[in-house]
Amino acid sequence: MIRELSYYDKIILSTSGGKDSTAFILFLLESGARADQIEMWHQSIDGKGETGMSFFDWPATEGYVKKLAEHLGLALSFQWREYGFYGELFRQNERTKDVWIERNGLLRKLPSSESGHLSTRLKWPAKTANLNVRWCSAYLKIDVASRALNNIPELQDKRILFITGERREESAARAKYNESELHRTNSKRKLVHHWRPVIDWSERQIWEMMKKYSILPHPAYYLGFPRLSCRSCIFYSKDHWATLKEVQPEVVEMISNIEEHLKFTIENRFTVNELATMGKSSLSEDNFKYVKLATTEYTGPIITDQWELPIGAFGKGGGSI
Numbered sequence: 001m002i003r004e005l006s007y008y009d010k011i012i013l014s015t016s017g018g019k020d021s022t023a024f025i026l027f028l029l030e031s032g033a034r035a036d037q038i039e040m041w042h043q044s045i046d047g048k049g050e051t052g053m054s055f056f057d058w059p060a061t062e063g064y065v066k067k068l069a070e071h072l073g074l075a076l077s078f079q080w081r082e083y084g085f086y087g088e089l090f091r092q093n094e095r096t097k098d099v100w101i102e103r104n105g106l107l108r109k110l111p112s113s114e115s116g117h118l119s120t121r122l123k124w125p126a127k128t129a130n131l132n133v134r135w136c137s138a139y140l141k142i143d144v145a146s147r148a149l150n151n152i153p154e155l156q157d158k159r160i161l162f163i164t165g166e167r168r169e170e171s172a173a174r175a176k177y178n179e180s181e182l183h184r185t186n187s188k189r190k191l192v193h194h195w196r197p198v199i200d201w202s203e204r205q206i207w208e209m210m211k212k213y214s215i216l217p218h219p220a221y222y223l224g225f226p227r228l229s230c231r232s233c234i235f236y237s238k239d240h241w242a243t244l245k246e247v248q249p250e251v252v253e254m255i256s257n258i259e260e261h262l263k264f265t266i267e268n269r270f271t272v273n274e275l276a277t278m279g280k281s282s283l284s285e286d287n288f289k290y291v292k293l294a295t296t297e298y299t300g301p302i303i304t305d306q307w308e309l310p311i312g313a314f315g316k317g318g319g320s321i
Helices: 019-030 061-072 084-089 135-151 203-212 238-247 249-262 272-278 290-295
Strands: 010-014 038-043 075-081 099-103 106-110 159-163 180-182 191-195
Touching (some): 010 019, 010 135, 019 038, 019 203, 061 075, 075 135, 084 135, 106 135, 238 290, 249 272
Parallel strands (some): 010 159, 159 191
Antiparallel strands (some): 075 099, 099 106, 180 191
């Protein structure tokens, strides 16, 4: 289905700041995509600005993505749902919150539909591939990006290639994904193709691409986390929770208090504090220097002449399925 890259008016790269999306950006540029065609999009899962709060994501991520876009000379746009993960988790007899877009220096608000039904969450997302109940990905990333695609006037009557970085090697569910298909926002007014260019890549190929261009991976990888999902990802293992408790104990305590308040835990059988106690932390003298880089606004480098494979590479868990 995918046409040659020059066919598209706009190539939109949905990037988390993680290894897979960084690798496919480098691959796209290698493949001849023009910088003026490309726009990096990042969905800020905690919201942003006046409608944001530090809750579930790594504080370094937005700054890291900005640094990467600047280094590669690419335009960058942010999208988010008001109050992000926290706002959606505590939704009670209300509609899902409005979406915002920060693009070309301008802010645009996309109000929720008045016809949307009132509902209540007060439960963590389910640990399943079913996006109907694993609502974090669906409501904070997929739907937010789709609303932006549908409501940015400059993208109407255009040919758009929307790119994401899922890989079949990651999970049984992702093994069934199509490499290319019509995007959910495709319409009579605009052509939108969805392409997953690294879907058949191995993790080793991903790291080799980053090493080839001397791109310093997100610091969370160096702390032992195998995938750049949320800082407090629902798919964390006990070792990941143990590491996070050592890296940012106040975050684990916050999640623990919310579990107690909601009377609903992330893991069916254990609280996050119990998981952290059972696990083994990956933090050591060798990687301690990455704690500050991961837990504050990222102002570090993007390029390194001493590239090292992170200790989180080839690990298991820590990301959606």
